[in-house]
Amino acid sequence: MSAILSADDLNDFISPGVACIKPVETLPSTPPPDTSLETEVILDGQPGAASSATNGNAPAQISLTDCLACSGCVTSAEAVLVGLQSHSEVLNTLDFGPSLRIVGPDDKGQFRVDGLEDESRKLFVASVSPQVRANLAAAAGRGTTEKEAGYMLQRLLSGPEGLAAGGKWNNGFTWVLDTNVSREACLVLGADEVLGTDEAPPSSDPKPTLTSSCPGWVCYAEKTHPHVLPHISKVKSPQALIGTLLKTTLSRNLGIPPSRIWHLAIMPCFDKKLEASREELMDTAWTGDKSTGRGIRDVDCVITSKEILMLAESRGLNFFDLARTKPMVSRTPYPDVQLDRFLFPPRPAHRSSQDAGTSGGNLYFILQSVVARNPGSKINIARGRNADVTEYTVISSAGEPIFKAARFYGFRNIQNLVRRLKPPRPSRMPGGKPFGSARRPAGKPSGLEYAYVEVMACPGGCTNGGGQIKVDDPINIERNGLAEKPGPLEQKQWLAEVDEAYFSEEDSEGDAITSACEASRPDVVDGISPSYIRGTLTQWSRITGIDLKRLTLTSYREVISDVGKDKTTDTERVVQLAGKIGGGW
Template sequence: MSAILSADDLNDFITPGVACIKPVETLPNQRPDDSANPYEVTTEDKVDASKAAPAQITLTDCLACSGCVTSAEAVLVSLQSQTEVLTTLDTYPPLSLENQFGNGGSSKVNSNNGATERKLFIASVSPQVRASVAATYGVSERQAGNMIDRLLSGSEGLKSGGTYGSGFQWVFDTNTTREATLVLAAEEVNVATSESETPASNGHTIAESSLSPKKPILTSACPGWICYAEKTHPHILPHLSRLKSPQALIGSLLKSVLSQQYGIPPDRIWHLAVMPCFDKKLEASRAELTDTSWQPSLSDTEARSPVRDVDCVITARELLMLADDRGISFLTLSKSPLRPRDRPSFPDPTLNDFLFPRRPCNPTNGAVAEAGSSGGYLWHILHTQRALHHPSSRIQIQRGRNADVVEYMLVDDAVDEGKEKVVFKAARYYGFRNIQNLVRRLRPPRPSRMPGARPVGMARRPVGKAGEGAKEDYAYVEVMACPGGCTNGGGQIKVSDVVGLRKGVEGVENGGEQVVSADQKAWLARVDEAYFSGASGSEDEQGEENEDVTTNGLGDGVMDVDDDPMDVVNGISRRYIMSVLRHWEHLTGVGLDRLAFTSYREVESDVGKDKMSETERVAGLASAVGGGW
């Protein structure tokens, strides 16, 4: 596991299951608690120290919030770090692009005259990481994004050192592909809830695909939640959304287009993702998220291993360690955006406008607590349902047993004799403790061993039956493993790190803003504030050439689409997004069902079965997922 992961990061954990790889027979004998659930979630402050057995499981065997993992998975995750980034940059010279894909975008990459293999370095950054950096240094989210851009692709950043002076050709904002996932998620829910399977969208439907999940549809963008579901609750898999996460989607988009349209082999494109969560490293290692999902045919490449769409994932804290390891003071990086001449355009004009829009990319669009800090999937789906089917309805929000369980309903008053009717119901479940309650209620009944008795679990209250007045089950549930959502990911900068990192920040030590208190909850509120204010602030704060500024997706321009109130939902044009996705299909010759969707599988226990050695397991898994390991 990453060296920066510590016990302090585990604010929600799962007790080991029976398939744990660590020996448990050495633990002191204790009387078992018949009422205990082996997968019950608890918190450290609830553990009775006088009754707890000595811990025998190290952090090497665990992810921040995905429950039990195998040592093979832990090895794969540990290989992704800031050290791996620097090693790769120093091993491979940067790939030179012929005239920066000039001549109308039709040029192919040159062969570099048979020199040492070169790689095209690209990176993508999540908004939660920018929010964590912004809260740490007391800057706006936009300024934090500019500092990250400067580090990864600016002349004062990684390019200032190393063997070849390599940096990243492009740094993308994953909010762009998040907008695509929001539109596709709304379409997916529309198909699943439509009786005719003909959603009133813009002519593009996924109804004919076998990818439509069962109700209630559960968000699949959180890899910790997916890992847990695959290993412990396979009955959940038919409910999972088949959409790729924004990280996976941008990886597929970039590598498929650059490979299929511009002749760059996938293994010569090295994609770094900067994410808030350690589990995103495990997501990048999934066999489903490789070039096998979008290659039309691998007949000419059967001899090689599949290549991952995302080669390496690092977290917010590892990003700062990356700068420190290269001898760069992150604090001194300019807060102004890169100039156009420092960032070449993406070779395809349509995708360049999509990946580097002239307007702020902010899927939450001003909503704060209602949208959540994990991308606003549920919030966008609610507004889409209201725009398409229930324009006279209103959104009603009801908090559950704690702040991480929230119920959302579209309530229409224009029905029978003025009585309100729930026309669409959804919920948000964050944190494994709450997720446990969700998956239990979704477990199918088991046949009873008693003749004539009804199945066990049939009397269980269906998901969404909050009370006598509720007549609808949940149609959609936004599920995230971390309490508080993605801004509270295990790889985010912690409050205990802030004092050291903010040394030298103007105003902090000279009677200005006080150093944040040692309250993680209050600190998370600061990060959330930075996350939700992502579209605010001025690009011109440093007084540099405003007219010669590239926005990297955070500019002040507007999208060139018609202002159709039935098309634009929460500031996102469904018609525009679908036109970009169709353009992607055209460039690659691959259907959207392969480009934007994925699959899941039940992970079976190997307890009691013949096992290969750990070395063989790691080597086999690394070979299967590719990526050069």
């Protein structure tokens, strides 16, 4: 990435174009600490900031997990929040106290929680993305499938041979969920937002609607191109949605405060750590109670594929030595029958076509929904100037275009997208015409013709996320016999292996269950029944007594740099930062 980090900008935006104090490719070894000197923290406006690097004190260090895909536009507070989310934080939390124990259901279908009287005890829940499983499957080699990698993760997180085999309290995770279930809900909600339903019209936000599941893209838009914020979908990402569902339903059904439910998300992207720290994704958003001034995160910690290997190693385990078969340990039922069936479906998530891509299939599902609503229509595909730009047009049975959409991956292409969305600037000259992006040849409308655009920060999509095991990682070179300095061809082949694992076929049993489910739900679109999803979401709202929009939708805000402007006092900033760090951990 081109953006780099500097100690001079630590008090506010870490802007592109400044000298990096920690090179991305080669990190210098840490010199032994000099006990004769004290580490000095320079706050906003405090004298000595310019000379801190030359007076013997080491400059502030930003970890590589803070080099986000959003071109480095993070603030110092966000850098602290992101840095706290690591495999070490997972182990420290697991070892802090014994876990809460769910008992039930009894004859009346009721559950109880043992250990609530001990404030140190928590209920541990994890969710895993399919891109992570695909990446670990490719790294495991020997034809390992995504499903088998999922079994290995279950054994690590909740099995007796995994994390529970060590640590002070032998804690593991009560549930390990697949974010594909929340992905399916997000797909239906996104299609309803763009196309509308029989009960509700489409969103009145300006077109095109842009995806919101990529946090690097959202962060980039908020801090560099706020004019596109009205276009971004209000639907939460799968990570955020499943986090809200877990915290709300478990706290209501079991009588557990949200702060006692600890949710770990395992994602392919470092930017997901920043998403988990958003104020819009805390319990204050769905309770509406902001009187405390701080909230409990719906996702307490995010780690990536690479950090899974570090997590296992910290417990003396080799992740790749774990069995690839389904664990035989019985699963604790979720305390609601309908949600249990939704969160732990009898079939794996359905991904019928590689045209859906490896980033969740937002665009593909909407295109299939348009086709389903217009019998006889078909989809025309036009490749763009590079592999990460594609245009799609739905043509009616009469040969007329009825829906146009596109896919833009990678910041090089995103910059072209936001430039075309930029509103016209009025001329300062009397009678002058607007100028900027509004200038078009006569007779052609300004702006995009697309109704929907799938935007992802990483070229190639989410299987190529920054937190994934890469082709040149030492563990990958050692296990799979790769060249020590792989070139572009090897990198392309590696990503193809990850994508192949992502689209690995289901077994015959899974195919039979899928066919039976589709036959019982006549409104199926690309393997997903919108009516079933809407019914489940309604049940969620009924359990919690919270309006569904507050549970499933989010908001965005323009973030403005305060460099050179009057700021809050140092004391106020420290108090604010301390409050954010404490919330949810």
